[in-house]
Amino acid sequence: MKNTFAENIVDFLQQHDPFKTVAFTDLLDIATQSEIIYLEKSKRLFKINDELHKNFYIVHSGIIHLTKIIDAQETLISKCYVGSIFGLRPFFAKNNYALNSIANEDAVVYAIPIVLFKPLLAKYAAVMDYFLESFSEQSKSTGENYQNLKAISEAGSESELTDFSYFQELEYDKNPLLLPVHTSIASAAKKMVERNSSVAIITQNARISGLLTDADFRKKIAFGTLNLEADCSSIMQQNVTIVEESISVAEAQLLLLKNDTNYLCVTEDGTENTRIKGMISERDIIKSQSNNPGVLIDEIRKAKNFEELKYIHSKYLFVIQNSFTKNIPIFHINNTAGGILHTIIEQNIKFCIEKLGTPPARFVWLALGSQARKEQLVLSDQDNMIVYEDIAADKHRDVKFYFVQLAKLVISNMELLGYKPCPNEHLASNIKWCKSLSDFTAIYSNCIKSPGENMSDFSGIFFDFEYIYGEIKIKDSLEIAIHQNLANNKIFFDYIGNQLLKLPQPLTFFKKFAVEETGINKDQFNLKEKGLQFYIDAARVFALSYNLKGINSTFLRFKQMAISDAKNAEKYLDFAENYIKLQGFRAKEGILNDNDGAFIDTNKLSKIDKEELKKSLMAIDDIIDLIKDKYKLTRFS
Amino acid sequence: MLSKIFNKEYPEFWKKYTDSFKNPATKYVVISMETSGLDTDKDVIMAIAATSVINNRIILKDSFEIFIQHKAFNETSLDNEFITVSKVDKITESQSVEIILNYISNSILIGHRIDFDIEMLNKLLSKLKLGKIRNEAFDIEAMLNKILETNDKMYALDEMSNILKMPVSNRNSVADDAYSIALLFLKMKDKLGIR
Structure with missing residues (x-):
């Protein structure tokens, strides 16, 4: 029987990698068995530790965010746009999902049964390559499908997470050399040579007991005073720095410096009482900083x-x-x-x-x-x-x-x-x-x-x-x-000061957000015009009148003003803080939605955020007072 | 004798259809049809497409698409020449009724201007001396009217897709319409709190 429904899906698939090369009939077979899922904004398709689904997914419209819990916070790992594939984990692993998938805006997702898709991997080399490519770290893709590849690799294996790792999780040796505590020094040395490893973790009952490094051999063995048949515990270092799995590069670096060591041992929860997960060396950190x-x-x-x-x-x-x-x-x-x-x-x-x-x-x-x-x-x-x-x-x-x-x-x-x-x-x-x-x-x-x-x-x-x-x-x-022109020019400051006062007020009489009343951004708050603009313009006026050359950042301008105009120092510092807060709101909104973040939906903010935002906006009155006072503005009350 | 009048000998599939209503509905069926015109008395159904929606998912393998063969019963109103030329497999009206009733059974019907679709189906059923469609039905046009708080405004399918920012397919068959309707239904369903 003719199946126009499926043809619709094939039409879509054929526009996207890696399906471009697959024959129409093969795609039709898959499409007939697929399902179409509608996800409302902020609904989840799968959660961390959910059992694997029988399908993998392709975004048809909307945006899906893949997130992970790092340091007890839900952290965005990747965004999947139209045509991106995600949820490939069942292809390669048996254990449960390692990422959350959340719709960031209303999304339509195709679910394709993996059982049916597997034969295609064998049949079409290009499809296989596409999947494999995403797993090799060296693959340097072009900007456009970078996000695509990322999404696949995230879903596939955890070790790929560290592409952009300056502030991210660290990749490290997940399979370090473990030696039981009763191994003799001689055989420990032999094993280390075999593995070409400069370090071994000495274990007792599968728990960390100490660390054995090249340096220990140099310092303690080379003198020849020790019997090489003795237990290696006699030469190991006992104070080992232990960390937990989700350590970030920055943290690891700090610990290495602080404890004056070259190695960090990783255990499940960061204490010596849980299973050993791996070993972080200085090298890992240097490697991770390539970005x-x-x-x-x-x-x-x-x-x-x-x-x-x-x-x-x-x-x-x-x-x-x-x-x-x-x-x-x-x-x-x-x-x-x-x-x-x-x-x-x-x-x-x-x-x-x-x-x-x-x-x-x-x-x-x-x-x-x-x-x-x-x-x-x-x-x-x-x-x-x-x-x-x-x-x-x-x-x-x-x-x-x-x-x-x-x-x-x-x-x-x-x-x-x-x-x-x-x-x-x-x-x-x-x-x-x-x-x-x-x-x-x-x-x-x-x-x-x-x-x-x-x-x-x-x-x-x-x-x-x-x-x-x-x-x-x-x-x-x-x-x-x-x-030169600005020096002692009152008219100019009078003018731009008044311009500033004419900007729309951020809060209504009842201290509610003055949201947009019409247009496509109805009911949203224009953070750029009604918040940031005040601070930016005010900082500029101050900077110009005090001849602060070469300082352009609004934050620094306020800070500098606190020094130049010490009488009002407290106020300026307060402005600087509030400005940074507002900018944080905007950037968060912008990053989440891939836009300039000018408009913010105040209803979606948490109560604490709302109060913070209001507080920052209320400080604008202080700015206005200060400007009025400073430039003796009289035309407007 | 009397019982013969009341318990008319209905075909097996009709009994199955009416019996299914003893149980609660388990799925939604999105239905879309192509008719020869808008007159329920004179015009006939030419094609029907339907797919089912369970748990916010459109289940594609559980869908069908049929084209119905007509004999001209009124030469002036229906010129059926194009039907004989077409290459699509077709089935007769009675066959199609059996397929449709088996498929929808007790599900909740979803459609764009569904009352017209049901009217057409009822007419087809009465032609075969059967009863009326008993399914509950949702009209997506009415749903949109409720969301936008507009009263009985007419929305074409494409218009609705645009308003709700859903992808518009550039194909244009009954099945494609059914697919669009299904997506629109999924989108609006949560907003209106339909389970």
């Missing part, structure tokens, strides 16, 4: 083309995500992430210059807004501008043309990485923001001297700029020009 931020920057610099850059960028996103789940202070993440992102942009510009030929004049590429403030943790807008040196009038047209082209290329590449162009066109590819130094100086001094008249498309973010690439001297002279 730490420093190495990433190095990789970016070595990238040969945009594709490689794209792949590294996907790693970069992962580093951020992991830092979050591990509760690293946001300020540190900001700094590291900002640094990496700047290097990515820089490398990107270099590629584009290679393509377009040497620039006709010296120039500087400046990042604006969140990118410049090093606060771009989520995939938000990109803003930038190009300033080039003054050139002869007859060449001006060609030079400008070159830089606009360059900007277009760079911006479209960045867009491919997920950074939307600024909706207000604050981009170097816009002829307004690709100008010569003297033109820009004129624009800035105009705005500062007669604010309001020329501010139509000149926004505050133009005062947050950060050097990315090119001639740094141009940036310096622009900065100097701005600060």
Whole structure:
């Protein structure tokens, strides 16, 4: 009988790896027996330790998150997008699921019976390869299907978890050399040589009793005073550092340094009374750090083309995500992430210059807004501008043309990485923001001297700029020009202070969140506009008026103000704290939903989070008071 | 004599169908049909597709799709030339009724404008001198109206998929419709608290 239902599924499967190569009839057979599951948001398909299902799964629509419990917290391991395969564990293992699978938004999932699928593995080499590839650590996939592969390997085996492990679990020797306590020194040495191992765990009743390393032989045997037939317990080290399984790289590193040892023993619960699970050596830690931020920057610099850059960028996103789940202070993440992102942009510009030929004049590429403030943790807008040196009038047209082209290329590449162009066109590819130094100086001094008249498309973010690439001297002279103009300019501060007061209020009269009333984000709270914007703008005003050069981060600006304006130090420190909290909310939302996290659904927050958020928003009143007071704003009460 | 009138000799499958209602329903059946038109008196069912939904899952192996052979009974209203040309296997109306009743038995029916579908089925049944469909039924259009708090607004199937942000299939047969209906039903079911 004709089965159109199944054909529908085959249609879908054929668009995705690894089914592209499989014949229609074979797929039809599988599809006829498959089931379609609908998961409402936050419903689970399987939990850790659930018995294995008879099916594996493919995401048809929506997003499935795979999570794991690390340090008693549910930690996101991988996201499965449309076409991703997950739940492959039954293929390779007999024990229960090691991950949770949760729908992050309403999802439709196809369940395909494994019994039926297995013959295809044998029949189609490409399908087999696809599955195998995901298990070999060396497989360097391209950026796009990286997430895909990840999802498979997670579901398949635990040892693959450590790809991005700076803040993650550590991979270590799960099968160390174990020697019973009554082994003689001579045979212990022999076994260690056989295994080519420099360390052995001495056990008593299958529990850790001590550690025997190369150094012990050197220190205690070489003198020849000991009988080689004696028990090896006589030369072993007795103080062994024992840790539990889910240790992170950072923790392990600390322990090694603290205890001045080269090895950590792993047991089930971190005490000597449970079964031995493995051994962590210094080497494991060095190996695991191949993805730490420093190495990433190095990789970016070595990238040969945009594709490689794209792949590294996907790693970069992962580093951020992991830092979050591990509760690293946001300020540190900001700094590291900002640094990496700047290097990515820089490398990107270099590629584009290679393509377009040497620039006709010296120039500087400046990042604006969140990118410049090093606060771009989520995939938000990109803003930038190009300033080039003054050139002869007859060449001006060609030079400008070159830089606009360059900007277009760079911006479209960045867009491919997920950074939307600024909706207000604050981009170097816009002829307004690709100008010569003297033109820009004129624009800035105009705005500062007669604010309001020329501010139509000149926004505050133009005062947050950060050097990315090119001639740094141009940036310096622009900065100097701005600060000369700013000195003792009351009108300007009066104007931007008042602009700040005009921003929409975050809380209603009854101290409820002022949520959106219309539009697609109805009932959600605009965290970007009604929360963060206050802090960012206020910090900028302070920084400009106190001439804090070279500090772009909002957090640091507040901190610096606490020093420069010691009278109100407490307030500034409070602002800094609250700002970081708000940014945390946004980044969390953004990472979870793969967007810029500007809108947040306050109903979904826990009670504690809600109170925290409100507290941070309430501090905005203090900022307003301080600004009113400082700049003697009178026009608005 | 009298008993002959009341206990009319029904075929075996009809008895089985009516008997099944002694037990509670165990599954949902999503049904979709293609008719020659919208007039329940004159038009006929040409194809029916159905699949079952158990525990939030669409069970594909438990589904069917039939095409019904018609003889022209009114030359002006139904031109059946295209039917004879088509290559799809077809069965007669009486055969199809048996298949359908066996399949749905006591389940709860789900459809898009299901009342019309049931009306068509009832007419088919009465043609064979059988009783009426006894199943409980949910109309996904009515369900959406309830969710959106709109009163008796008409929603086409594609429209509903768009509103509920469900994937739209670019195929267009009865079975594809049934598949879309099943997904929409799953999506709305939890929202309305239908178990």
